[in-house]
Amino acid sequence: MSDKGAGAILVVEDDSAVRNLVATALDVHGYAHREASTATAALMELTSATDLQLVILDLGLPDRDGVEVIGALRGWSRMPVIVLSARQEDADKVAALDAGADDYLTKPFSVDELLARVRVALRRLAYDVPATAAPEVYRNGSLSIDFDSHVVARDGEEVHLTPIEYKLLALLARNTGKVLTHNYILKEVWGQALASDLPSLRVFMTTLRKKIEPDPANPRYLQTHVGIGYRMLRVE
Numbered sequence: 667m668s669d670k671g672a673g674a675i676l677v678v679e680d681d682s683a684v685r686n687l688v689a690t691a692l693d694v695h696g697y698a699h700r701e702a703s704t705a706t707a708a709l710m711e712l713t714s715a716t717d718l719q720l721v722i723l724d725l726g727l728p729d730r731d732g733v734e735v736i737g738a739l740r741g742w743s744r745m746p747v748i749v750l751s752a753r754q755e756d757a758d759k760v761a762a763l764d765a766g767a768d769d770y771l772t773k774p775f776s777v778d779e780l781l782a783r784v785r786v787a788l789r790r791l792a793y794d795v796p797a798t799a800a801p802e803v804y805r806n807g808s809l810s811i812d813f814d815s816h817v818v819a820r821d822g823e824e825v826h827l828t829p830i831e832y833k834l835l836a837l838l839a840r841n842t843g844k845v846l847t848h849n850y851i852l853k854e855v856w857g858q859a860l861a862s863d864l865p866s867l868r869v870f871m872t873t874l875r876k877k878i879e880p881d882p883a884n885p886r887y888l889q890t891h892v893g894i895g896y897r898m899l900r901v902e
Contacts, residue, residue, distance in 0.1 A: 673719030674698040675784070678708040678735070679750070680728050684773070688722060688750070691777045697784070705730035712739055720787055722780075725751040725762065733765045740766035744829060746787040750775065759869050766828050770866055779862065786857040790829075804839045807901030809878060809887060811839055820878055830855065831874045834867075838888065838898035847895040871896060 675692055679685040680703045692699045700715070702708040705727045712718065721739070725732035736747055749762045752773040759770050768790075769783050804811040808821045816832055818825045827835065833855045838846065852859040852867060871890075875882040889897045 673717045674700055674715070675720045675722060676700050676702060676708065676711055676715075676718050677722045678702045678705075678727070678732070679722075679724045680704065680726070681724070684724070684750075687777065688780070691781060692784075695781060704728055705732065705735050708735055709738060712743070712745075718745065719791060720784065721745060721747045722784070723747055723749050723767075725749060725753055725758070733761050736762060736765040736767050746791055746829070748780075748783055748787060750780065756869060759866070760873055763828060763830070763869060764873055768828065768830055770869075779860075782858065782860075789857055806839065806842065806898070807886065808880075809901070811836060818878070820880075825877050827874070827877060828870075830870055831877070834870055834874055835878065838896060842898045842900055845891050845895055845897045851895060 675697050677685055677688050677692070677699055679688065679701075682703070685701055685703065689699055689701060698717075700711060700718070702711055706729055708721075708723070708727075712721070723732050723735060727735070732749065732751070736749075739745065739747065746768045747766065748769045748771060749767045750771050750773065751758070751762075753759075754772045762770055768787060771780060771783060802813040804813065810819045811817075813836065818827055818832065818835065834851065837851065837854050848864055848867060849859040852863050856863050871888065872882075875885055875888055878887060879885045886901050887899055889899050891897060
């Protein structure tokens with residue numbers, strides 16, 4: 667299956683030099699794309715275009731913060747969003763991932779790494795098809811996961827997760843009691859095991875704990891094995 671697919675990539679960046687660099691890289695590698703330099707223009711493209719399949723998004727846009735664009739998009743679409751931003755603080759990454767971003771790459775960036783992340787996001791999109799088997803529901807303590815509908819609940823209340831957060835939780839849940847290494851998780855969820863993705867994994871685990879743990883500082887479900895990986899604990 668081709669990673670490129672038939673759709674286009676929307677590049678949202680107000681810095682013309684960076685926008686041209688990304689656009690040229692996409693052109694050279696055969697990706698159709700469109701460009702926007704403001705949040706308003708980006709949202710117009712996203713609401714009117716029918717062929718978009720991925721967004722590469724800067725956060726520091728002149729009219730609205732990019733996090734707001736992600737939040738608006740998540741109101742109607744699960745389209746992958748790769749954030750490309752000069753903001754390097756964990757708080758900024760957490761805000762973008764909480765809003766629904768799928769990946770986060772900081773500037774200055776490697777074009778090769780950006781293209782690798784684009785390929786991974788498009789592969790994930792291509793294989794993310796609805797389940798056809800009978801519904802399968804995972805239950806652990808007050809946590810439940812409907813693998814058919816991708817609905818997660820805690821104490822009967824639905825928990826809204828980003829696509830990456832859901833994939834992480836589902837992977838750990840399907841391997842309850844087993845310690846999954848960082849590399850294994852990265853390969854299963856990101857499609858690759860790059861050392862540069864490890865900080866993103868840690869950020870996603872932090873945001874996931876905040877959403878499913880009654881007390882994130884003292885987790886009941888998601889156990890960290892320092893330097894090794896993570897494990898889903900069985901809660902009676």
